[in-house]
Amino acid sequence: MKALLLLLAHLYTFSAFEIGKAHTANYEFSNGQWFDGKKFIKKTMYSVNGVWVDKRPERIDSLFDLQNNFILPPFSEAHTHALEGIGHYKQTIEKYLNDGVFYVKNPNNIAPWTKNLKTEINGPSTLDGSFANGGLTSTGGHPEILYEDRIREQVSAYIDNAPRGYFKNKSYFTVNSEKEFEAQWPLILEGKPDFIKVYLANSEDIDGVPPVSKYTLRKGLDPTLVPIIVKKAHKEGLRVSAHVETRVDFLAALNSDVDEITHTPGFYLFSKDELDRYRLREEDAKLAAKKGVFVVTTLLSRNLTEDPGLMPFVKEMQAYNLSLLHKHKVKIVIGGDHAPSPWAEVLALLELDIFDNLTILKMWCEVSPQTIFPDRKLGQFKAGYEASFIGMEDNPILDLTSVTKITKLVKQGHPIEKTINTPPITSHGSNH
Numbered sequence: 001m002k003a004l005l006l007l008l009a010h011l012y013t014f015s016a017f018e019i020g021k022a023h024t025a026n027y028e029f030s031n032g033q034w035f036d037g038k039k040f041i042k043k044t045m046y047s048v049n050g051v052w053v054d055k056r057p058e059r060i061d062s063l064f065d066l067q068n069n070f071i072l073p074p075f076s077e078a079h080t081h082a083l084e085g086i087g088h089y090k091q092t093i094e095k096y097l098n099d100g101v102f103y104v105k106n107p108n109n110i111a112p113w114t115k116n117l118k119t120e121i122n123g124p125s126t127l128d129g130s131f132a133n134g135g136l137t138s139t140g141g142h143p144e145i146l147y148e149d150r151i152r153e154q155v156s157a158y159i160d161n162a163p164r165g166y167f168k169n170k171s172y173f174t175v176n177s178e179k180e181f182e183a184q185w186p187l188i189l190e191g192k193p194d195f196i197k198v199y200l201a202n203s204e205d206i207d208g209v210p211p212v213s214k215y216t217l218r219k220g221l222d223p224t225l226v227p228i229i230v231k232k233a234h235k236e237g238l239r240v241s242a243h244v245e246t247r248v249d250f251l252a253a254l255n256s257d258v259d260e261i262t263h264t265p266g267f268y269l270f271s272k273d274e275l276d277r278y279r280l281r282e283e284d285a286k287l288a289a290k291k292g293v294f295v296v297t298t299l300l301s302r303n304l305t306e307d308p309g310l311m312p313f314v315k316e317m318q319a320y321n322l323s324l325l326h327k328h329k330v331k332i333v334i335g336g337d338h339a340p341s342p343w344a345e346v347l348a349l350l351e352l353d354i355f356d357n358l359t360i361l362k363m364w365c366e367v368s369p370q371t372i373f374p375d376r377k378l379g380q381f382k383a384g385y386e387a388s389f390i391g392m393e394d395n396p397i398l399d400l401t402s403v404t405k406i407t408k409l410v411k412q413g414h415p416i417e418k419t420i421n422t423p424p425i426t427s428h429g430s431n432h
């Protein structure tokens, strides 16, 4: 009976599959070497309606020959502003998928622009995105200055040369007191954010004298407001991500019970005499692990550092803090903020020389999707998990650059056609 069914089933090589068609059927994926969290093992996998199953279903509708490829769960980008909904967003989506990146998280976007993405993303065979809309900060805090004084000019064609203030209640919400927060909250919820973004920056200076600096130090929310915001967001079922710059910001975020920290302290330095502001301590990393918070690498945010002479100190700080967090088993995830691609962020991580290829792959494939779509079963080849994967010809544990030569893409049982054959950007791009 089984043999007969096999004969009746269609045998597909990958390229022959009908791309884009809805596939609600039973598949067999043979000749793949599947990542088990430590190594690759040869086995046959089965999916039913886009979900992995333990046993071979009685009926197989299609067979896929994975041609001995190495199969990983798809990649993620846990902090990006590349997907926004203006400009060439269709190409951005296409590039992400071709690079094997299926899940992205934008922790500060403009809701009216992001609406343009509605028909393009979050389908079974498309890129999936999660969005915070505008973040919460104090008057004149980050990112108000960035949007009003820099981005406004860059996007003037899209906003009809709108005057300063255009981005208020779009890319940032101003919150200086609990009363202001209560007043803003209905407006924030009206935008239907997937999660809430709060800004902490140089919190230690709020009641004191800021250090002498040639450069303007950013500011954020009054840290005493953050636990109030987190409590309210959690009540609505919304997770909270926090921007941080210093160790004190990091601790304020942890003690407010945020779910994710979108930077590691020290991506920005203004003086080599102030390194203590940024260096985490053992007890901080222990607390982060205990709280279960996710921490995004966001190494390439370091391009915000004005003094290029400080870059070796920035890299040392990033390496120190990330190593310490990893040592205490904090959940580290991959995101490049304004990096040209997540691969550029991974290259920066490799350059720090603190993690081996396997550790980076686990962060990228297994842990990162958990902070983007915490309610979905992603990142594992186990029964009940979404049947999504990427394939490549060489073993990425031995040579990580093999992930830049992806040959197979399947999302929720839907094969996705490779349309771009140029490798992802390999140099570190600029930032703003």
Ligand SMILES: [Zn+2]
Pocket: 079, 080, 081, 107, 108, 337, 338
């Ligand atoms: Zn960012």
